[in-house]
Amino acid sequence: MHCNHSTQTLNESTGEILVDQTQSGKERDWKGKKERSQLTAEHFDLAGLTSKAERMNECADTLVFKKTPEALKLYQSWFCKVRLCPMCNWRRSLKIAYHNKKIVETVNERQKVRWLFLTLTVKNTDSESLSETISDMFKGFNRLSKYKAFKTSIKGFFRALEVTRDRDEYITKKRYDNNPAYYKRKGLEIGSENPNYGTYHPHFHVLLCVPTSYFKKKNYYITQDEWTTLWKRAMKLDYSPVVNVKKVKPKENLEDVKTYEDDFKRAIKEQNAVLEVSKYPVKDTDVIKGSEVTDENIETVKALDAALSYKRLIGYGGLLKEIHKELNLGDAEDGDLINISEEDEVANGVFEVVAKWHPGMKNYVVY
Ligand SMILES: [Zn+2]
Numbered sequence: 001m002h003c004n005h006s007t008q009t010l011n012e013s014t015g016e017i018l019v020d021q022t023q024s025g026k027e028r029d030w031k032g033k034k035e036r037s038q039l040t041a042e043h044f045d046l047a048g049l050t051s052k053a054e055r056m057n058e059c060a061d062t063l064v065f066k067k068t069p070e071a072l073k074l075y076q077s078w079f080c081k082v083r084l085c086p087m088c089n090w091r092r093s094l095k096i097a098y099h100n101k102k103i104v105e106t107v108n109e110r111q112k113v114r115w116l117f118l119t120l121t122v123k124n125t126d127s128e129s130l131s132e133t134i135s136d137m138f139k140g141f142n143r144l145s146k147y148k149a150f151k152t153s154i155k156g157f158f159r160a161l162e163v164t165r166d167r168d169e170y171i172t173k174k175r176y177d178n179n180p181a182y183y184k185r186k187g188l189e190i191g192s193e194n195p196n197y198g199t200y201h202p203h204f205h206v207l208l209c210v211p212t213s214y215f216k217k218k219n220y221y222i223t224q225d226e227w228t229t230l231w232k233r234a235m236k237l238d239y240s241p242v243v244n245v246k247k248v249k250p251k252e253n254l255e256d257v258k259t260y261e262d263d264f265k266r267a268i269k270e271q272n273a274v275l276e277v278s279k280y281p282v283k284d285t286d287v288i289k290g291s292e293v294t295d296e297n298i299e300t301v302k303a304l305d306a307a308l309s310y311k312r313l314i315g316y317g318g319l320l321k322e323i324h325k326e327l328n329l330g331d332a333e334d335g336d337l338i339n340i341s342e343e344d345e346v347a348n349g350v351f352e353v354v355a356k357w358h359p360g361m362k363n364y365v366v367y
Protein backbone atom coordinates (compact mmCIF):
# COMPACT_ATOMS: atom_id res chain seq x y z
CA MET A 1 0.00 0.00 0.00
CA HIS A 2 1.80 3.32 0.17
CA CYS A 3 3.89 5.84 1.96
CA ASN A 4 4.95 5.68 5.55
CA HIS A 5 5.33 9.04 7.19
CA SER A 6 7.26 7.62 10.03
CA THR A 7 10.26 6.24 8.22
CA GLN A 8 12.47 8.90 9.78
CA THR A 9 15.47 7.42 11.41
CA LEU A 10 15.30 6.73 15.08
CA ASN A 11 18.02 9.36 15.57
CA GLU A 12 15.50 12.10 16.26
CA SER A 13 13.71 9.97 18.78
CA THR A 14 14.58 9.22 22.35
CA GLY A 15 14.44 5.54 21.46
CA GLU A 16 11.96 5.12 24.27
CA ILE A 17 8.81 3.11 23.75
CA LEU A 18 5.56 4.85 24.64
CA VAL A 19 4.03 3.80 27.94
CA ASP A 20 0.63 5.31 28.64
CA GLN A 21 -1.06 4.21 31.84
CA THR A 22 -4.37 5.09 33.41
CA GLN A 23 -4.32 6.54 36.92
CA SER A 24 -5.01 3.08 38.29
CA GLY A 25 -1.90 1.79 36.51
CA LYS A 26 -3.59 -0.07 33.66
CA GLU A 27 -1.68 0.29 30.41
CA ARG A 28 -3.51 1.82 27.45
CA ASP A 29 -2.95 -0.51 24.52
CA TRP A 30 -2.12 1.96 21.75
CA LYS A 31 0.24 -0.50 20.09
CA GLY A 32 -2.32 -3.32 20.02
CA LYS A 33 -5.05 -1.08 18.58
CA LYS A 34 -2.70 0.37 15.97
CA GLU A 35 -1.68 -3.12 14.85
CA ARG A 36 -5.32 -4.19 14.54
CA SER A 37 -6.07 -1.02 12.56
CA GLN A 38 -3.25 -1.73 10.17
CA LEU A 39 -4.40 -5.31 9.72
CA THR A 40 -7.94 -4.06 9.05
CA ALA A 41 -6.53 -1.46 6.61
CA GLU A 42 -4.76 -4.25 4.74
CA HIS A 43 -8.10 -6.03 4.33
CA PHE A 44 -9.74 -2.79 3.14
CA ASP A 45 -7.02 -2.39 0.54
CA LEU A 46 -7.50 -5.92 -0.74
CA ALA A 47 -11.28 -5.39 -0.78
CA GLY A 48 -10.71 -2.50 -3.20
CA LEU A 49 -11.62 0.13 -0.60
CA THR A 50 -8.32 1.89 -1.08
CA SER A 51 -9.03 5.40 0.14
CA LYS A 52 -10.45 4.13 3.42
CA ALA A 53 -7.47 1.78 3.64
CA GLU A 54 -5.08 4.70 3.34
CA ARG A 55 -6.91 6.75 5.94
CA MET A 56 -7.04 3.85 8.35
CA ASN A 57 -3.40 3.10 7.84
CA GLU A 58 -2.53 6.61 8.98
CA CYS A 59 -4.99 6.64 11.87
CA ALA A 60 -3.31 7.87 15.08
CA ASP A 61 0.18 7.75 13.53
CA THR A 62 1.32 10.54 15.81
CA LEU A 63 0.14 11.00 19.35
CA VAL A 64 0.80 14.20 21.26
CA PHE A 65 0.22 13.99 24.99
CA LYS A 66 0.33 16.53 27.77
CA LYS A 67 2.20 15.18 30.71
CA THR A 68 0.77 15.81 34.14
CA PRO A 69 2.15 14.44 37.41
CA GLU A 70 -0.56 11.76 37.37
CA ALA A 71 -0.72 10.61 33.76
CA LEU A 72 -0.37 11.31 30.08
CA LYS A 73 -3.39 12.96 28.46
CA LEU A 74 -3.92 12.78 24.72
CA TYR A 75 -3.81 16.28 23.32
CA GLN A 76 -3.45 15.97 19.54
CA SER A 77 -3.86 13.20 17.02
CA TRP A 78 -5.64 12.42 13.80
CA PHE A 79 -8.26 9.68 13.74
CA CYS A 80 -9.63 8.26 10.48
CA LYS A 81 -13.25 7.82 11.73
CA VAL A 82 -13.86 4.83 9.45
CA ARG A 83 -16.73 2.79 10.95
CA LEU A 84 -14.72 -0.43 11.18
CA CYS A 85 -11.43 1.08 12.40
CA PRO A 86 -10.32 -0.70 15.60
CA MET A 87 -8.37 2.34 16.82
CA CYS A 88 -11.34 4.68 16.34
CA ASN A 89 -13.76 2.14 17.80
CA TRP A 90 -11.66 1.85 20.92
CA ARG A 91 -11.84 5.63 21.36
CA ARG A 92 -15.59 5.58 20.57
CA SER A 93 -16.13 2.88 23.18
CA LEU A 94 -14.29 4.85 25.85
CA LYS A 95 -16.34 7.89 25.02
CA ILE A 96 -19.67 6.04 25.04
CA ALA A 97 -18.79 4.37 28.34
CA TYR A 98 -18.03 7.78 29.82
CA HIS A 99 -21.25 9.29 28.43
CA ASN A 100 -23.43 6.45 29.67
CA LYS A 101 -21.80 6.54 33.09
CA LYS A 102 -22.65 10.23 33.36
CA ILE A 103 -26.20 9.74 32.08
CA VAL A 104 -26.96 6.76 34.32
CA GLU A 105 -25.47 8.52 37.35
CA THR A 106 -27.59 11.59 36.66
CA VAL A 107 -30.79 9.56 36.27
CA ASN A 108 -30.08 7.58 39.44
CA GLU A 109 -29.41 10.77 41.38
CA ARG A 110 -32.68 12.34 40.35
CA GLN A 111 -35.13 9.47 40.56
CA LYS A 112 -35.61 5.87 41.51
CA VAL A 113 -35.61 3.76 38.39
CA ARG A 114 -34.78 0.23 37.27
CA TRP A 115 -32.70 -0.80 34.26
CA LEU A 116 -33.38 -3.59 31.75
CA PHE A 117 -31.41 -5.14 28.91
CA LEU A 118 -33.41 -5.92 25.80
CA THR A 119 -32.03 -7.82 22.79
CA LEU A 120 -33.95 -7.64 19.53
CA THR A 121 -33.00 -9.90 16.66
CA VAL A 122 -34.19 -10.94 13.23
CA LYS A 123 -33.28 -14.00 11.17
CA ASN A 124 -29.73 -14.10 9.86
CA THR A 125 -29.20 -12.59 6.45
CA ASP A 126 -26.69 -12.86 3.61
CA SER A 127 -24.33 -10.05 2.63
CA GLU A 128 -26.57 -8.89 -0.25
CA SER A 129 -29.57 -8.22 2.01
CA LEU A 130 -27.65 -6.97 5.03
CA SER A 131 -27.86 -3.27 4.30
CA GLU A 132 -31.60 -3.40 3.63
CA THR A 133 -32.24 -5.53 6.72
CA ILE A 134 -30.41 -2.99 8.86
CA SER A 135 -32.43 -0.11 7.42
CA ASP A 136 -35.62 -2.08 8.13
CA MET A 137 -34.45 -2.63 11.70
CA PHE A 138 -33.94 1.08 12.29
CA LYS A 139 -37.44 1.74 10.98
CA GLY A 140 -38.76 -1.13 13.07
CA PHE A 141 -37.15 0.19 16.23
CA ASN A 142 -38.59 3.59 15.53
CA ARG A 143 -42.07 2.11 15.24
CA LEU A 144 -41.59 0.03 18.38
CA SER A 145 -40.61 3.09 20.40
CA LYS A 146 -43.85 4.81 19.35
CA TYR A 147 -46.17 2.02 20.46
CA LYS A 148 -48.39 2.87 23.40
CA ALA A 149 -47.02 0.02 25.55
CA PHE A 150 -43.46 1.24 25.02
CA LYS A 151 -44.29 4.88 25.67
CA THR A 152 -46.24 4.04 28.82
CA SER A 153 -43.58 1.83 30.40
CA ILE A 154 -40.21 3.03 29.12
CA LYS A 155 -38.70 6.25 30.40
CA GLY A 156 -35.69 6.20 28.15
CA PHE A 157 -33.28 4.00 26.21
CA PHE A 158 -29.83 3.58 24.73
CA ARG A 159 -29.66 1.33 21.70
CA ALA A 160 -26.73 -0.07 19.80
CA LEU A 161 -26.82 -2.04 16.56
CA GLU A 162 -24.34 -4.89 16.41
CA VAL A 163 -23.68 -7.16 13.45
CA THR A 164 -21.87 -10.44 14.01
CA ARG A 165 -21.10 -13.08 11.43
CA ASP A 166 -21.57 -16.81 11.83
CA ARG A 167 -18.09 -18.22 11.27
CA ASP A 168 -18.67 -21.86 12.25
CA GLU A 169 -18.61 -24.17 9.28
CA TYR A 170 -19.86 -27.04 11.43
CA ILE A 171 -22.06 -27.21 14.54
CA THR A 172 -19.72 -27.18 17.51
CA LYS A 173 -20.46 -28.90 20.81
CA LYS A 174 -20.59 -25.56 22.54
CA ARG A 175 -23.25 -24.26 20.16
CA TYR A 176 -25.26 -27.45 20.39
CA ASP A 177 -25.18 -27.50 24.18
CA ASN A 178 -26.43 -23.94 24.24
CA ASN A 179 -29.72 -24.83 22.60
CA PRO A 180 -30.12 -28.60 22.01
CA ALA A 181 -33.88 -28.33 21.39
CA TYR A 182 -33.32 -25.95 18.48
CA TYR A 183 -30.76 -28.20 16.80
CA LYS A 184 -32.84 -31.32 17.37
CA ARG A 185 -35.82 -29.64 15.77
CA LYS A 186 -33.66 -28.79 12.74
CA GLY A 187 -32.29 -32.34 12.58
CA LEU A 188 -28.74 -31.13 13.24
CA GLU A 189 -26.09 -32.77 15.39
CA ILE A 190 -22.65 -31.85 16.65
CA GLY A 191 -20.41 -31.89 13.58
CA SER A 192 -23.25 -31.32 11.08
CA GLU A 193 -22.72 -28.64 8.46
CA ASN A 194 -23.93 -25.32 9.81
CA PRO A 195 -26.70 -24.03 7.50
CA ASN A 196 -26.09 -20.47 8.78
CA TYR A 197 -22.37 -20.54 8.00
CA GLY A 198 -21.22 -17.20 6.60
CA THR A 199 -24.51 -15.37 7.29
CA TYR A 200 -24.79 -12.11 9.21
CA HIS A 201 -26.65 -11.53 12.43
CA PRO A 202 -27.74 -7.94 12.94
CA HIS A 203 -29.29 -7.26 16.36
CA PHE A 204 -30.03 -4.46 18.78
CA HIS A 205 -28.73 -4.24 22.32
CA VAL A 206 -31.02 -1.91 24.19
CA LEU A 207 -30.67 -0.51 27.66
CA LEU A 208 -34.08 0.47 29.00
CA CYS A 209 -34.84 2.74 31.91
CA VAL A 210 -38.15 1.92 33.61
CA PRO A 211 -39.96 3.28 36.67
CA THR A 212 -39.72 1.16 39.84
CA SER A 213 -43.44 0.47 39.50
CA TYR A 214 -42.71 -1.39 36.22
CA PHE A 215 -42.52 -4.71 38.03
CA LYS A 216 -45.46 -4.02 40.32
CA LYS A 217 -48.13 -2.62 38.05
CA LYS A 218 -49.71 -4.97 35.57
CA ASN A 219 -50.30 -2.32 32.93
CA TYR A 220 -46.62 -1.33 33.05
CA TYR A 221 -44.96 -4.68 32.91
CA ILE A 222 -44.13 -6.08 29.46
CA THR A 223 -43.44 -9.82 29.38
CA GLN A 224 -40.90 -11.41 27.06
CA ASP A 225 -43.76 -12.78 24.92
CA GLU A 226 -45.25 -9.31 24.66
CA TRP A 227 -41.87 -7.86 23.64
CA THR A 228 -41.67 -10.55 20.95
CA THR A 229 -45.13 -9.69 19.65
CA LEU A 230 -44.36 -5.96 19.65
CA TRP A 231 -41.07 -6.44 17.79
CA LYS A 232 -42.69 -8.82 15.30
CA ARG A 233 -45.37 -6.23 14.58
CA ALA A 234 -42.89 -3.35 14.36
CA MET A 235 -40.72 -5.32 11.93
CA LYS A 236 -43.73 -6.70 9.99
CA LEU A 237 -42.34 -10.22 10.22
CA ASP A 238 -44.13 -13.44 9.34
CA TYR A 239 -42.20 -15.36 12.01
CA SER A 240 -41.55 -14.89 15.72
CA PRO A 241 -38.15 -13.24 16.17
CA VAL A 242 -35.82 -14.11 19.04
CA VAL A 243 -36.21 -11.46 21.72
CA ASN A 244 -34.67 -11.45 25.15
CA VAL A 245 -35.33 -9.16 28.06
CA LYS A 246 -33.75 -9.26 31.48
CA LYS A 247 -33.30 -7.15 34.55
CA VAL A 248 -29.91 -5.58 35.01
CA LYS A 249 -28.33 -7.62 37.77
CA PRO A 250 -26.18 -5.53 40.05
CA LYS A 251 -22.51 -6.45 39.80
CA GLU A 252 -21.30 -7.66 43.16
CA ASN A 253 -17.90 -7.45 44.82
CA LEU A 254 -17.35 -3.78 44.58
CA GLU A 255 -15.09 -2.90 47.44
CA ASP A 256 -15.68 0.81 47.42
CA VAL A 257 -19.41 0.52 47.90
CA LYS A 258 -19.27 -1.13 51.32
CA THR A 259 -19.74 2.12 53.15
CA TYR A 260 -22.82 3.26 51.26
CA GLU A 261 -26.46 2.89 52.18
CA ASP A 262 -28.29 -0.01 50.59
CA ASP A 263 -30.25 1.91 47.99
CA PHE A 264 -27.25 3.84 46.86
CA LYS A 265 -25.17 0.71 46.86
CA ARG A 266 -27.64 -0.99 44.56
CA ALA A 267 -27.60 1.99 42.21
CA ILE A 268 -23.81 1.91 41.94
CA LYS A 269 -23.75 -1.82 41.31
CA GLU A 270 -26.40 -1.42 38.63
CA GLN A 271 -24.40 1.35 37.04
CA ASN A 272 -21.45 -0.97 36.73
CA ALA A 273 -23.56 -3.61 35.04
CA VAL A 274 -25.07 -0.99 32.75
CA LEU A 275 -21.64 0.03 31.57
CA GLU A 276 -21.09 -3.41 30.12
CA VAL A 277 -23.45 -2.60 27.22
CA SER A 278 -22.01 0.88 26.83
CA LYS A 279 -19.49 0.08 24.15
CA TYR A 280 -19.23 0.86 20.50
CA PRO A 281 -21.00 -2.12 18.92
CA VAL A 282 -18.31 -3.00 16.36
CA LYS A 283 -15.87 -5.55 17.75
CA ASP A 284 -12.72 -5.75 15.70
CA THR A 285 -12.48 -9.50 16.34
CA ASP A 286 -15.89 -9.86 14.64
CA VAL A 287 -14.63 -8.02 11.58
CA ILE A 288 -11.20 -9.63 11.31
CA LYS A 289 -11.02 -13.13 12.69
CA GLY A 290 -7.53 -14.07 13.80
CA SER A 291 -4.47 -12.06 12.86
CA GLU A 292 -3.97 -13.14 9.25
CA VAL A 293 -5.36 -11.78 6.01
CA THR A 294 -7.98 -14.24 4.75
CA ASP A 295 -10.55 -14.24 1.95
CA GLU A 296 -13.29 -14.70 4.50
CA ASN A 297 -12.12 -11.60 6.38
CA ILE A 298 -11.95 -9.56 3.16
CA GLU A 299 -15.53 -10.61 2.34
CA THR A 300 -16.66 -9.62 5.84
CA VAL A 301 -14.98 -6.21 5.55
CA LYS A 302 -16.73 -5.59 2.22
CA ALA A 303 -20.15 -6.55 3.53
CA LEU A 304 -19.91 -4.71 6.85
CA ASP A 305 -18.41 -1.59 5.33
CA ALA A 306 -21.21 -1.40 2.76
CA ALA A 307 -23.88 -2.01 5.39
CA LEU A 308 -22.60 0.20 8.21
CA SER A 309 -21.03 3.23 6.53
CA TYR A 310 -22.94 6.44 7.18
CA LYS A 311 -25.30 4.69 9.57
CA ARG A 312 -25.53 5.75 13.18
CA LEU A 313 -25.10 2.58 15.17
CA ILE A 314 -25.92 4.06 18.56
CA GLY A 315 -28.78 6.25 19.69
CA TYR A 316 -30.58 7.55 22.75
CA GLY A 317 -34.28 8.09 23.41
CA GLY A 318 -36.60 9.66 25.96
CA LEU A 319 -35.11 10.65 29.30
CA LEU A 320 -31.65 9.39 28.35
CA LYS A 321 -31.65 11.52 25.22
CA GLU A 322 -32.73 14.57 27.22
CA ILE A 323 -29.95 14.09 29.74
CA HIS A 324 -27.39 13.45 27.00
CA LYS A 325 -28.38 16.82 25.58
CA GLU A 326 -28.51 18.55 28.94
CA LEU A 327 -25.00 17.39 29.83
CA ASN A 328 -23.83 18.52 26.41
CA LEU A 329 -21.97 15.27 25.81
CA GLY A 330 -21.45 15.52 22.08
CA ASP A 331 -21.20 12.87 19.41
CA ALA A 332 -19.30 9.72 20.35
CA GLU A 333 -19.60 8.22 16.89
CA ASP A 334 -18.42 10.90 14.48
CA GLY A 335 -17.25 13.58 16.88
CA ASP A 336 -13.99 14.36 18.66
CA LEU A 337 -12.07 11.21 19.56
CA ILE A 338 -9.26 13.03 21.38
CA ASN A 339 -11.10 14.38 24.40
CA ILE A 340 -13.35 11.66 25.61
CA SER A 341 -14.10 12.83 29.13
CA GLU A 342 -14.06 16.03 31.15
CA GLU A 343 -11.06 14.74 33.01
CA ASP A 344 -9.18 14.80 29.71
CA GLU A 345 -9.12 18.54 29.57
CA VAL A 346 -5.74 19.72 30.71
CA ALA A 347 -4.33 23.17 31.27
CA ASN A 348 -1.98 24.57 28.66
CA GLY A 349 1.70 24.75 29.25
CA VAL A 350 2.37 21.32 30.65
CA PHE A 351 5.20 19.26 29.24
CA GLU A 352 4.45 17.53 25.93
CA VAL A 353 5.22 13.97 24.96
CA VAL A 354 5.18 13.11 21.26
CA ALA A 355 4.98 9.48 20.19
CA LYS A 356 5.13 8.32 16.57
CA TRP A 357 4.20 4.95 15.15
CA HIS A 358 7.33 3.19 13.94
CA PRO A 359 6.37 0.62 11.31
CA GLY A 360 9.65 -1.27 11.60
CA MET A 361 9.52 -1.60 15.35
CA LYS A 362 5.75 -2.03 15.32
CA ASN A 363 5.48 0.29 18.25
CA TYR A 364 5.09 3.93 19.29
CA VAL A 365 8.43 5.59 19.86
CA VAL A 366 8.79 8.75 21.94
CA TYR A 367 10.34 11.79 20.24
ZN1 LIG B 1 -9.24 5.11 12.79
